[in-house]
Amino acid sequence: MGRLTYGMMTSLDGFVNGPDGTFGWAEPDEETHRFANEREREVGTFLYGRRMFETMRFWADDEALAGAPPYILDYADIWRTATKVVFSSTMDEPALERTRVERRFDPEAVRALKESSSQDLAVAGPTLAAQMLRAGLVDEISVFIAPVVVGGGTRFLPEQAALDLSLVQMRRFDSGFVFLRYAVRH
Structure with missing residues (x-):
């Protein structure tokens, strides 16, 4: 089970x-990116909403990646080889290998996907993640905290989310980024 x-x-x-x-x-920075690559290497399936998928689609663009350093190209390979599921009622078929569209979020279908997976799954994007958190599907939360305060925008965690967490891993990077990984207690 993933x-x-x-x-x-x-x-x-x-x-x-x-x-x-x-x-x-x-x-x-490079150090943080390489660490993130190793974490993402464990993921067999990425779950996205339409907007996050459109942002991540960059990693399929050979022209945009031309001349990129090896650690960037490494992430592109990791992303391309994983399965991607996009939850969208409006998106056309994405025309990317190993990518499919689900027209609606079905918690039971995601639960079945977890149970049948031999690799981990990752949800990215706060809107879809909020639905999965509310449905009790998320097993771990990990965050790379950048050394910056922006004062507003889209929240990482949904407001009024009550979660019982246990710190599993912590790492500080020379750039000032900090990585935190928590297990969600169900």
Whole structure:
């Protein structure tokens, strides 16, 4: 059975983007990126909402990645080889290998996917993650905290979320990023 994890880069004040919707401040340095690559290597299936998938689709763009350093290309390979499920009622078929669209979020279907998976699953994007947290599907929460305060934007965790967590891992990077991983107690 695979674990379902929710993780993203956030500001110190808990936002995944700033008030203007941008997130350039969340770009990790090489050390942090390589660590994130190793974490993502454990994931067999990524679960996205439409907007997050469109953001992540960058990793399929050979032209945009031309000349990128090896650790960036390593992540592109990790992302491309994983299965991707996009939850969207409006998106056309994505025309990417190992990618499918589900028209609605069905907690029981996600639970069955977890139970049948030999690898971990990861949900990215706060809107879809909030639904999965409320349904009790998320097993772990991991966050890379960037050394910046943005003052507003989209929250990493949904408001009024009550979660009982246990710290499993912590790491500080020279760039000032901090990684925290928590088990969700159900």
